[in-house]
Amino acid sequence: MGLIAHSVQWVRDQSNLxxxxxxxxxxxxNPSSSIHVSSDGATFLPQQNDQLARTEIYVNLFNPGVIEIKEGEYTIGKYTLYARQAENGKSKLIDYSCAPYQLQFEGLDNDYMSVGCRMERLGKWGHERPRLMITWSTTNYTLKDGTRPPFRVSMQENIPVLLTLVDPNGREQKVKIKAQLPKRLHRLKTALGFGPYQFKSESGTESRPNRIAGAAMLYGRLELTQSSSLRLFDAVVAEKSLFNNAGFYFAYELADALDSRIEIVPLLGFQALYFRYDNEHPTRNGIILPQGAEIAYKNAFGFENYTLIAGAFYLSSSSEKYENYWVRWGKRIFWELNYISWKSGQNHASMAGLSIGIPFVNLF
Structure with missing residues (x-):
């Protein structure tokens, strides 16, 4: 009996662990025809000939349980796997799903662990409070009544969880679990952005080349479900000419990769445009229908709670052309590189620059 080299896999179960x-x-x-192996409630029938019976089974390295070899109704062998203590201090895998809540474990410093989190909403829409579901597993420990991991914790307030674990030798270990939860879970979050932009405008035969202008942005996101939301943005830049671009979009998670750290999100909706070259030229405004998408990389490059987003809107028709590209980096406060270009007939406006975004108002 032995573990097969290079066969270790990390898999996520239904509880996000x-x-x-x-x-x-x-x-x-020298097996008989009635030989079989029992593990974790399942029975495995080996391949065999007159000299040897062999089977390969996946075992949970954090909770392998007891493996029994049976011949008919009799148990002829019983095996239990144990894990060594970690020597390099890198013993805990606290999943990125727990990163926003500053989760801490005290008392299991040298033991292997895996921890996963899922945030749930409790209460009426607009008055929802958080409940953090923590699922965790460790090696060589059970509860005092013999219950094996994984263990589940429900946290609704910033009050620690205290428990006692027991190792295979009967020694007790005190454990404390702490986390930081928000008082409310708001569905609508907004942010303000501002920064210097290069602004270019044209109308008929007149034009103003690229020049530095102040730009302001408003961002809004209303969460509908865990994987869908309504998005709002408004960007305005002014320096002799005025250009205002607002959009309203439905966003949903189409696909993900790297254990949901990368998400592809289509953006379906419409935009409103307002352009005034000066008081002597006619004002242009109306509704346009560019569609787009963005790719979000959560906890990018190992930076906890930081997100890198790249996105685009595009429209090209015989009478109008619109392009918008952006790259955003940060968490609550973020930086954004943004480029917008619109052209219709003899009117053209474009803006490009770097802005900083800060949280504004949270509602519902």
Whole structure:
């Protein structure tokens, strides 16, 4: 019996917990036809000939349980796997799903652990409070009544969880779990942005080349479900000419990768435009229908709670052309590189620059 080299996999279970598993090879010499292996409530029937029976089963390295070899109704072998203590201090895998809540474990400093989190909303829409569901597993420990991991914790306030674990030798270990939860879970979040932009405008035969102008932005996001939302933005820049661009979009998670750290989000909706070259030229305004998408990279490059977003809107028709490209980096406060260009007939406006975004008002 032994673990097969290079067979370790990390898999996520239904409770959002990443668990390491590995293939265990079991060889039984001189087997009978009634030989079988029991593990974790399942029965495995080995391949065999007259000299050898062999089977390979995945075992949860954090909670392998007892593996029994049976011949008919009799148990002829029983095996239990144990994990060594970590020596390099890198023993805990606290999933990025827990990063926003400053989750801490005290008392299991040298033991392997895996922790996953899921935030739930409780209460009426607009008055919702948080409940953090924590699922975690560790090696070689059970509760005092023998219950094996994974363990689940429900936290609704910033009050620690205290418990006592027992190792295979009967020694007790005190453990404390702490987290920081917000008092409310708001569905509508807004932010303000501002920064210097290069602004270019044209109308008929007159034009104003690129020049520095002040730009202001408003961002809004209303969460409908865990994977869909309504998005709002408004960008305005002015320096002799005035250009205002607002949009309203439905966003939903189309696909994800790298354990949901990368998400592809289509943006479906419409925009409103207002352009005034000066008081002597006619004002242009109206509704346009550019569609777009963005790619979000959460906890980008290992920076907890930081998100890198790249997105675009595009429209090209015989009478109008519109382009908008942006790259955003940050968490509550963020930086954004943005480029917008609109052209219709003899009217053209474009803006490009770097802005900083800060949280504004949270509602509902």
């Amino acid at each position: 990443l668990i390491p598993r590995a293939l265990l090879r079991i060889d039984i010499e």
